[in-house]
Amino acid sequence: MAQDQSLDTLTVHAGTEPDPVTGARQTPIYQTTSYQFRDVDHAARLFNLEEVGYIYSRLTNPTVAALQNRVAALEGGAGAVCCSSGHAAQILALFPLMGPGKNIVASTRLYGGTVTQFSHAIRRFGWSAKFVDLDDTDALRAAIDDDTRAVFCESISNPGGYVTDIPEVAKIADAAGIPLIVDNTLATPYLCRPLEMGATLVVHSLTKFMTGNGTVTGGAVVDSGKFDWSANGKFPSLSEPEPAYHGLKFHETFGALAFTFHGIAIGLRDLGMTMNPQGAHYTLMGIETLALRMPRHVENAEKVAQWLEGDPRVTSVTYAGLASSPWNGTAKRLYPKGAGSLFNFSIKGGYEAAVKLVDALELFSHVANLGDARSLVIHPASTTHRQLTEDQQRAAGAAPELVRLSIGIENPDDLIADLDRALAKATG
Incomplete structure (x- = not known):
């Protein structure tokens, strides 16, 4: 081929x-x-x-x-x-x-299960991990030492949907010989x-x-x-x-x-x-349908995120595909086809309202997965990231008041209608 x-x-x-x-x-x-x-x-x-x-x-x-x-x-x-x-x-x-006594430098913005794996499980091999905000390149350089054997990140992070400046991080790793x-x-x-x-x-x-x-x-x-x-x-x-x-x-x-x-x-x-x-x-x-599905995932995510950002019941949307995102410039430069279809948002009422919203959704499936053709929802702080401390949750983009959406390939108007109904129930 x-x-x-x-x-x-x-x-x-x-x-x-x-x-x-x-x-x-x-x-x-x-x-x-x-x-x-x-x-x-x-x-x-x-x-x-x-x-x-x-x-x-x-x-x-x-x-x-x-x-x-x-x-x-x-x-x-x-x-x-x-x-x-x-x-x-x-x-x-x-x-x-790796080997006993060796470490990796990992992004703070990682899937909660990965943070747990790197914080606890790999220690049984004698390995360790240092967590760094990879947007802070000086901190990344300072974290790499003689025992560091790799830098680890996500291109688009779960659950926050943040994007990583891969070329910049790669230069630092390459200079360190890892x-x-x-x-x-x-x-x-x-x-x-x-x-x-x-x-x-x-x-x-x-x-x-x-x-x-x-x-x-x-x-x-x-x-x-x-x-x-x-x-x-x-x-x-x-x-x-x-x-x-x-x-x-x-x-x-x-x-x-x-x-x-x-x-x-x-x-x-x-x-x-x-x-x-x-x-x-x-x-x-x-995989045969990947190139057909991904444009629809992105198109739907952009439409849903824009609608949520404009709703007064929503306090924040963390999606790099939005012009308001601090990562939008990086996304446009490195991810020109789109910033994916997974992101967080928070609503007025904090933790309790977020939980009510998840329970009120009907079209979104409440499951511990993402990347399905179906739209999915989860409350990370009580599920995928519940093993982490609140500080770790916030660093990973999974604060207690946030809800994670994985936008599927359905009609986006139907997804927005489902969110609208659930927001009404959650915020009273």
């Missing part, structure tokens, strides 16, 4: 060819655990990473491989590894980079291609806009293939001999595909966070 083809074409064709055995045009679901070796030498070459092929579906599977190739093509990466969820993708991305990892879940490659802006790695929760229909969970890590893992000795898992493969050096052996091969041969092998082939199949089908 030609890499110079448009994203609209790549969403349909990238990574998939007719099945060579049956001629099936849609990628089959290879529902198998293992694969027949031609002979003992063939098996040995596969296990030694001397030949590319299929061994066991915890590592590689033809349906999942097709999805990996498609996601890599959409992001403009050298390779991709798919896994069981977006959270799994974050650990899979960090695993080759990779920038960007969670591109909310933007998708339709709105933003972080690797073209200087990021080294992109992670996705494929569960959201990429699949687009709320049916399966999945994650992906995409590598640019451009980072020199051997430059400064900070990444021995990639630059130094690997004992489990008789001293093989991943970067020396695989070059631009070093990170991708490590993600499969070490990450999936040892962590086991495998994507199932049926989930990969659903995601492949969902």
Whole structure:
């Protein structure tokens, strides 16, 4: 598949060819655990990473491989590894980079589950995270030390809908000799291609806009293939001999595909966070309509956000697509197709009114998800971000009085009517 083809074409064709055995045009679901070796030498070459092929579906599977190739093509990466969820993708991305005593510098504007993962779970590996407002570039530079192994941010943040100046952050990470990892879940490659802006790695929760229909969970890590893992000795898992493969050096052996091969041969092998082939199949089908869905998501979000901003019962709307947003200039410069379709708003009456509004909505589905074709609503402070302190909630854009909307592809006038009715009930 030609890499110079448009994203609209790549969403349909990238990574998939007719099945060579049956001629099936849609990628089959290879529902198998293992694969027949031609002979003992063939098996040995596969296990030694001397030949590319299929061994066991915890590592590689033809349906999942097709999805990996498609996601890599959409992001403009050298390779991709798919896994069981977006959270799994974050650990899979960090695993080759980190070690006991090492840290990452992460944006304060992150999904609450990610803040919890970085604040607590990764400490069990001996890793740690420093949280910084990435708009403050001086603070970002000051936070990076000799033990920092990555900078982490979201292209469009959940739940606030803020946008990150990826090129500026990438320059700082590059100067420090460490990779920038960007969670591109909310933007998708339709709105933003972080690797073209200087990021080294992109992670996705494929569960959201990429699949687009709320049916399966999945994650992906995409590598640019451009980072020199051997430059400064900070990444021995990639630059130094690997004992489990008789001293093989991943970067020396695989070059631009070093990170991708490590993600499969070490990450999936040892962590086991495998994507199932049926989930990969659903995601492949969902991506086929990505370029049709995303413009409607954005168009609807802009209309709903503008209406909310003009309503006297609403005290604030945090959407970078609004001219009033402090991030609007960055959004126009880096996200010209739109600032996504997820944002917060608050209403008069604070926490209690916000809760009443969520309960009063009828067309919006009250679920812990986003990126569905359906419009969704949630109160982050009592759900997705409830593990955080109030200070952390506010820093993440999930203050107690805020409601998060994920705008779907319905008729926007119907969405506004539903919000109007709910606001009337919530504000009395």
